Amino acid sequence: MSKQTELPGFYEKRKTLFGRKTAPEKMLQTGRVFMDAGRYDDALEFFERCQAADLVRQIAATAMRAGDTSLYMRAKKVLKEDTSDEEWTQLAANAEQAGKHTMAYLAHLKAGHEQEAARLRRLAQGLSGPEPPAPAGPPEGAEQGKGD
Secondary structure (H helix, E strand, O other): OOOOOOOOOHHHHHHHHHOOOOOHHHHHHHHHHHHHOOOHHHHHHHHHHOOOHHHHHHHHHHHHHHOOHHHHHHHHHHHOOOOOHHHHHHHHHHHHHOOOHHHHHHHHHHHOOHHHHHHHHHHHOOOOOOOOOOOOOOOOOOOOOOOO
16 A cells, blocks of 8 residues: 555645745646646646646546546646547547536537537436427417507
């Protein structure tokens, strides 16, 4: 069994992130501690400040496999890269397979797949089946052409 490293607390994290004298190696080391603990958002904060693109790509790959749309978007932002339609589509599929319907919905929206997004929105809201039809006209018994 390996010795578990304790995560920095709020003040230590802030001091490391924003300290003028913090060395890039310290940023990298602290980011790795958060990454190893599965605290990917925290790790991205450190990796962004020390240009650790390879580690950010690892987090992006983890997010892609897990269907974690928000984490994937954050990693791509740190990398200053756009996300392709193929990546959005794969992310949506992975999210839906993992039961993360809201994240799949967002990925489909970003890919421009409006019908899939609408299906997932209904699924995320606990509704199933096809979209209900829009009303064709005024309700029965309402008189047409008369104003109030």
